[in-house]
Amino acid sequence: MIIPLLQGLKLTLKYFFSGKVTMEYPEKKWDVAERWRGRHVLTKHPSGKIRCVACMLCATVCPAECISIEAAAEPDNRKYPEKYTLDLGRCIFCGYCxxxxxxxxxxxxxxxEISEYSREDLILEKEQLLEPPAPRYETKKKAG
Ligand code: SF4
Ligand code: SF4
Structure with missing residues (x-):
């Protein structure tokens, strides 16, 4: 009986004198791993044109059915998404898209940090997806 008690006290004393692990969020933020799967962005060519050709593969593969696309065509027949909507409230961040x-x-x-007060605010339109979420967040590959 005394040994488990001493073991418990040893553990308590160990953590009593170790440094604090509480982070002063939101003043300080976590540095997440580069492979973190967070909020999406749509990328552009260096010319400024959207890269997406509205092939619908992402919408088709998405297991949560949270991407919807309305395709349109340029005068040269190049397809592009006139509307591209991604519902983060449904997304499971699998990365298949x-x-x-x-x-x-x-x-x-x-x-x-993608929480919102309403489900509607979690639905991102093309214009929002073309903007990086915040300057400190990096995409894995640079647009180009
Ligand atoms: S974002 Fe989706 S629709 Fe656009 S090119 Fe990629 S897979 Fe196709
Ligand atoms: S990360 Fe997964 S669930 Fe989210 S939009 Fe992409 S395919 Fe769909």
Missing amino acids: VEVCPKEAIEMTTAY
Whole structure:
């Protein structure tokens, strides 16, 4: 009986004198791993044109059915997404949409602060997806 008690006290004393692990969030943020699958972005060519060719592969592969695309065509017949909507409230952050994209047109960033007060605010439109979530978040590959 006394040995488990001493073992418990030893553990208590060990953590009593060790440094604090509480982070002063949100003033300080976690540095997440580079492979973190956070909020998505749509990438552009250096010319500024959206890379996405509205092939629908990401919408087809998405297991949560949270991507919807309305395709349109340029005068030269190049397809592009007139509307691209991604519902983060449904997304399970599996990364399949990124893996399947033949044009590297969609990426996931390290952004993890994506909570909102309403479900509607979690639905991102093309214009929002073309903007990086915040300057400190990096995409894995630079647009280009
Ligand atoms: S990460 Fe997965 S669930 Fe989220 S949009 Fe991409 S394919 Fe769908
Ligand atoms: S993001 Fe990629 S996979 Fe999805 S429609 Fe555009 S080009 Fe196709």
